[in-house]
Amino acid sequence: MPETEITGSMFMFTSTAPAARKVSPTEAIVGRVADGDPGAFEEFYEMYAPMVHAIMLGRVRRDEVDDLVQDVFIAAYRGIGGLRDRAAAGAWLASIARNRAAEFYRSDRPTEELSGDLREGCNRKNEAREILDAIRGLPDAYRETLVMRLVEGMTGPEISERTGLTPESVRVNLHRGMKMLRARLGIEE
Template sequence: MEQGRSVTFPLALAQSDNAFLANAARKGDRPAFGLLYSRFARMVHGILLARVPRSEVDDLVQDVFLLALRRLDTLRDPCAFGPWLAMIARNRATDYHRRSRETTELSEDCAAQDPRPAEALAVLSTIQKLPEAYRETLVLRLVEGMSGPEIAERTGLTPASVRVNLHRGMKLLREKLEGREAS
């Protein structure tokens, strides 16, 4: 058996399983949509976390899934449910920024209480300023704990693209964080 086949078979199986669930949800099967939610909520959370203030993420995750449920009939290829949902999440983040042109800043009171959350928020803030391709893959990996193959499957990127984005994104993140510490 070729090595490539053993890698693509589980991916194809997962995609066909997602397609089955998407088709069932399209026909009104709420438990099927619940399974899709449990499979993809981390991905959607990560995509949004890379783009919008942390305080807005949970509400927007719900918005994305409600919008996906309402628009399931527009999904052309049920095997591509993950990339389709990722696109909805990205578009929802863009809509959020279009509607609210303000940025949320960490208050000094909150930062003074415990330096670890403030430091984590500073790193997240730095990640949010990276180019989009790096930002999304880094948040899915570092914050959501997804593996490279999981990120590829859920976002529609190739595994090679995910590896490159993670490598370049981490390099750029290190540079920006080191530059911030030096100043």
């Protein structure tokens, strides 16, 4: 074999070698948070707080949600250094939120939220509360996705990006969840 062909094939080999993996913005922020950058932690909070808020709102009382969101982010800050797959930070954070909500349920004394009639005396608030209760009665996957979409105002692609779910899954969850919610609320198609 002529020498030129050998060098040519070697050149080809080196040129087709996989390039260094590009770091996504999420991974970069997580890396900076892990390094203790307070500014990065603010960005991380702004990016994921609506998702965590939605997960909590679907599970615990409204007056406890804000405190629990803060707890989740403090726990995340403490554990983010050990996170191996930084691209999956959203799914990891969501699992922390779910565990924290479950923990809260176990330790919380059974209490009843005041009805809208007693507290606000406003029909519109009653209606909102009924809708939220109906969403809370849905299966987990539908509940979280619908709260993110209808309460937090996130779009389907944003939900997919934050939670780590595929866009197809989010689309299915939104469609089926919405259908079930309409049925529960007695809204005809």
